[in-house]
Amino acid sequence: MSKNTLYDKVWDLHQVGQLPGGSTQLFIGLHLIHEVTSPQAFAALKEKDLSVRCPERTIATVDHIVPTNNQQRPFADPLAEEMLRTLEMNCSKNGIKFHGIGTGQQGIVHVIAPELGLTQPGMTIACGDSHTSTHGAFGAIAFGIGTSQVRDVLASQSLSINKLKVRRIWVEGELAKGVYAKDLILHIIRTLGVKGGVGYAYEFGGPAIKLLSMEERMTICNMAIEGGARCGYINPDQVTYEYLKGRSHAPTNDAWNKAIKWWKSLCSDEKSIFDDQVNFNATEIAPTVTWGITPAQAIGIDESVPESSSLPKNEKAITEEAYSYMGLKAGQEISGLAIDVCFIGSCTNGRISDLQTAAEIVKGKRVAKGIKAFVVPGSEQVAKAAIHDGLDVIFKQAGFEWREPGCSMCLAMNPDRLEGRQISASSSNRNFKGRQGSASGRTLLMSPAMVAAAAIQGKVTDVRTFFKTNSDQSSKTL
Amino acid sequence: MNTSSTFPSGEIQRIKGCCISLPGNDIDTDRIIPARFLKCVNFEALGEQVFADDRKELNGFHPFDIPINKGAKILIVNDNFGCGSSREHAPQALMRWGIRGIIGQSFAEIFYGNCLALGIPCATIERRESDELVESVRNKPLTEWDFDLNKLEVSNNNISFKLSIDKGSLGMLINGSWDATSQLISQGEKIDKTIAKLPYLNDFF
Ligand code: SF4
Numbered sequence: 001m002s003k004n005t006l007y008d009k010v011w012d013l014h015q016v017g018q019l020p021g022g023s024t025q026l027f028i029g030l031h032l033i034h035e036v037t038s039p040q041a042f043a044a045l046k047e048k049d050l051s052v053r054c055p056e057r058t059i060a061t062v063d064h065i066v067p068t069n070n071q072q073r074p075f076a077d078p079l080a081e082e083m084l085r086t087l088e089m090n091c092s093k094n095g096i097k098f099h100g101i102g103t104g105q106q107g108i109v110h111v112i113a114p115e116l117g118l119t120q121p122g123m124t125i126a127c128g129d130s131h132t133s134t135h136g137a138f139g140a141i142a143f144g145i146g147t148s149q150v151r152d153v154l155a156s157q158s159l160s161i162n163k164l165k166v167r168r169i170w171v172e173g174e175l176a177k178g179v180y181a182k183d184l185i186l187h188i189i190r191t192l193g194v195k196g197g198v199g200y201a202y203e204f205g206g207p208a209i210k211l212l213s214m215e216e217r218m219t220i221c222n223m224a225i226e227g228g229a230r231c232g233y234i235n236p237d238q239v240t241y242e243y244l245k246g247r248s249h250a251p252t253n254d255a256w257n258k259a260i261k262w263w264k265s266l267c268s269d270e271k272s273i274f275d276d277q278v279n280f281n282a283t284e285i286a287p288t289v290t291w292g293i294t295p296a297q298a299i300g301i302d303e304s305v306p307e308s309s310s311l312p313k314n315e316k317a318i319t320e321e322a323y324s325y326m327g328l329k330a331g332q333e334i335s336g337l338a339i340d341v342c343f344i345g346s347c348t349n350g351r352i353s354d355l356q357t358a359a360e361i362v363k364g365k366r367v368a369k370g371i372k373a374f375v376v377p378g379s380e381q382v383a384k385a386a387i388h389d390g391l392d393v394i395f396k397q398a399g400f401e402w403r404e405p406g407c408s409m410c411l412a413m414n415p416d417r418l419e420g421r422q423i424s425a426s427s428s429n430r431n432f433k434g435r436q437g438s439a440s441g442r443t444l445l446m447s448p449a450m451v452a453a454a455a456i457q458g459k460v461t462d463v464r465t466f467f468k469t470n471s472d473q474s475s476k477t478l
Numbered sequence: 479m480n481t482s483s484t485f486p487s488g489e490i491q492r493i494k495g496c497c498i499s500l501p502g503n504d505i506d507t508d509r510i511i512p513a514r515f516l517k518c519v520n521f522e523a524l525g526e527q528v529f530a531d532d533r534k535e536l537n538g539f540h541p542f543d544i545p546i547n548k549g550a551k552i553l554i555v556n557d558n559f560g561c562g563s564s565r566e567h568a569p570q571a572l573m574r575w576g577i578r579g580i581i582g583q584s585f586a587e588i589f590y591g592n593c594l595a596l597g598i599p600c601a602t603i604e605r606r607e608s609d610e611l612v613e614s615v616r617n618k619p620l621t622e623w624d625f626d627l628n629k630l631e632v633s634n635n636n637i638s639f640k641l642s643i644d645k646g647s648l649g650m651l652i653n654g655s656w657d658a659t660s661q662l663i664s665q666g667e668k669i670d671k672t673i674a675k676l677p678y679l680n681d682f683f
Pocket of ligand 1: 428
C-alpha cells in the first residue's frame with residue numbers, strides 16, 4: 001500500500017469518514033459542472049428536495065454541445081439550446097457561478113479551471129467528465145464521476161469512493177525536438193495498455209516530466225484515464241507556481257506564501273512508498289500516432305501497423321477488429337496514410353502553446369488540396385491570446401478554418417463531425433469507433449504539430465522532417 | 479420499455495432472469511451509448527438507443543436485437559467493459575433496456591461506480607468459467623438464471639459459476655445502502671470539520 005505520496009496526503013486531509021459499506025466519504029474541494037452530465041443530477045436533487053451544499057465551490061461552463069461556427073442564441077439545434085438553458089437555470093437558481101459564452105471565460109471545463117487559477121495543488125476536484133484527471137497536472141487529486149455522483153457532490157460536497165493504489169511512472173531523459181507531451185503519453189498508454197492503470201492513480205515524475213510546461217503536463221494527466229488510471233498527477237514545483245501566480249483565483253500576497261509552503265509539504269519525497277513503479281526513457285520516443293480504435297493501439301511514426309501475432313494473445317480480437325474498422329493491414333506503414341480532416345483542439349491539446357506549436361508548422365504553407373482543416377481554441381481566453389499573437393491569421397492564410405471555443409470534433413455532440421468513412425488526424429484523446437460523429441468515421445490521434453504537418457501534406461507525416469527542411473533551407477540561404 | 483417503478487431499489491440480493499451475452503473486450507461507453515444521444519436533459523429515451531451504432535451495423539443480429547434475448551436481465555461481458563467516457567448515460571441505457579446485473583471478466587472503474595450508484599451489481603468471473611457460462615447461455619438462451627449476491631454465484635438448475643464483487647460494493651448492495659446520497663448528507667458536522675482543516679478553504683484569502 002502506498003504511503004506518504006501526495007495522493008496519500010491529499011486523500012487523508014479530505015477524508016470525512018468511513019461509510020457503512022466500507023468506502024470513504026471524501027470531501028471535494030472544487031466541483032466543476034457542465035451541460036451534459038449535470039441536468040439529471042439537478043433534477044434528482046429537486047426530486048429529493050435537497051439543495052446545493054457549497055455553491056461557491058461549484059463552477060459551471062458550457063462546452064460539449066456548443067456550435068463552433070455560430071454561437072448566436074438560440075442555437076440552431078433546439079436540443080443543444082435546451083441543455084444550455086437548463087444549465088443556466090440550474091446555476092442561477094442555486095447561486096452557482098456560470099462561465100457562459102461571451103463572458104471571456106467560457107471554454108472546455110478542463111481548460112478554463114486551470115487558466116482561471118481555480119485548479120490548485122492539494123485540492124480534490126471532481127467533474128462529471130472522465131478527463132477531469134487533467135487537473136492532476138497541478139498536484140490536485142482530480143477524477144471524473146458519473147451523474148449520480150454529481151448529484152452526491154452537489155448535495156454533500158463529498159463522494160463515496162475507494163482509495164486507489166499509486167503507481168509511479170518515472171520518465172528519464174528528455175523529449176527530442178518534434179516530440180511532445182502527447183507522444184509521451186501515447187507511448188506510455190501503448191506500453192501499459194488501456195486498462196493497465198485500472199485501480200491506480202498514476203504519479204508522473206522524473207527528469208523528463210520536470211522539464212514539461214504546465215500545459216504539457218495537463219496533456220499528460222488528461223490522458224491518464226485513457227490508460228485506465230482514474231487519476232494522474234504531477235507533484236507541484238516552480239513551474240506550477242509560476243503558472244498559477246497572478247491568475248484570478250490564485251492566492252495573493254501573504255496568502256500566496258502560505259500556499260506555496262503548504263503545496264511544497266504535500267509533494268511525494270524520499271519517504272513516499274508507491275505500490276509499484278514503471279520506468280520510461282523520453283529520449284527514445286518518436287512522434288506517436290494511433291492506428292486503431294483504442295488509444296493503446298499506437299505506434300511510432302517510423303513503425304508499421306503491428307501483426308496481431310506479435311501482440312499479447314488477449315489483444316488479438318481487438319487488433320483484428322481495428323484492422324477491419326480502420327481499413328488497415330498489418331505491416332502497412334502509418335506514414336503516408338492519406339487523411340481527410342485535420343482537427344486541432346480539445347482539452348488534451350487546445351491550449352495556447354498547442355496552437356503556437358501548430359502555427360509554427362503551418363506558417364507560410366498551404367493545407368493540402370481537398371483536406372478540411374480547422375482549429376478550435378480550448379477557451380475564450382485561449383482564442384483571445386491566439387488572436388493577439390496573430391495565430392488566427394497564420395492558420396487562416398494556410399487554409400485552416402478558425403472556430404469559436406468548445407469541444408468540437410473531439411466528440412459528436414455539436415455540428416462538427418466526420419462524415420462517412422472519413423479519416424481524421426486529431427489532437428484529441430479518443431479514437432473509439434464512431435467517436436467523432438460518424439459511425440464509420442476513423443480517428444488517428446497525434447500531437448497538434450503532427451496534425452499540422454498532416455494538414456500540409458494531406459497524409460500522415462513525420463513532423464520532424466519540417467524542422468529538417470527549415471534548417472536545410474536556412475543553411476542554403478546562409 | 480420499463481418504467482422507473484421497476485428500477486432497482488432497496489436491498490439487492492439476487493437477480494433472477496435470462497442472460498444475454500455480449501462478446502468483445504474494451505467495449506467503451508461511446509459504443510454503449512453514442513454521444514449524440516447524450517443531448518438530453520433526462521434519461522428516458524436511452525433504453526431504445528443502447529448500442530445504437532453497433533446494432534445498426536449488425537442489422538438485426540446484435541445480441542440486443544435478437545428476439546430471444548428480449549427480457550434478459552443479466553448481461554455477460556468480457557474484459558474492461560465500460561471503458562472510456564464517464565457518462566452515466568451508459569449504465570442508464572442498459573438499465574432502461576432491462577439489464578439489472580452484469581457479469582464480466584473486468585470493468586472500467588467509473589462505469590463500475592456508476593452502475594453501483596444505480597443499484598446494478600457488476601460481478602467479475604474467471605475467464606474459463608466465463609467461457610463456459612457464455613457457452614451455456616448460447617446453447618439455451620431461455621434458461622432462467624439466479625444471480626445470487628449472498629452466495630456470490632450465478633446458477634441454474636444444472637450448473638453454477640463462482641463470482642466476485644468487492645466487499646464494499648457488495649455490502650452496499652446487500653444492505654441497500656448503495657444509494658449514497660442520504661448517507662453522505664447525514665454527515666453534515668463531519669463535513670464542516672473537514673472544511674475547517676483545509677488550508678485552501680481557510681487561509682488562502
Ligand atoms: S474536449 Fe473532448 S474529452 Fe475534453 S471535455 Fe470536451 S468532449 Fe470531453
